[in-house]
Amino acid sequence: xxxxxxxxxxxxxxxxxxxxxxKQSWPAAYGLIAIGLPLLAWLWLSMSPLWALLGLGVMAxxxxxxxxxxxxxLKARLT
Numbered sequence: 001x002x003x004x005x006x007x008x009x010x011x012x013x014x015x016x017x018x019x020x021x022x023k024q025s026w027p028a029a030y031g032l033i034a035i036g037l038p039l040l041a042w043l044w045l046s047m048s049p050l051w052a053l054l055g056l057g058v059m060a061x062x063x064x065x066x067x068x069x070x071x072x073x074l075k076a077r078l079t
Contacts, residue, residue: 010058029066
């Protein structure tokens with residue numbers, strides 16, 4: 001069930017990407033992150049940590065721009 005939910009999350013991300021404009025994409029990304037974190041926990045508990053890491057990799061591929069901005073923000077904070 002958790003893998004099906006991950007696939008539905010990917011489909012939702014694709015639909016949001018095709019429908020929304022650039023200004024609307026950031027709130028959608030926050031929503032996808034809010035949905036994705038419990039989904040990762042569900043994958044971890046129901047399948048195994050390996051599947052959760054696979055799900056994290058898929059989510060990182062989909063949400064690459066928020067990750068890049070977070071990495072820049074973290075780098076600026078640390079230096």
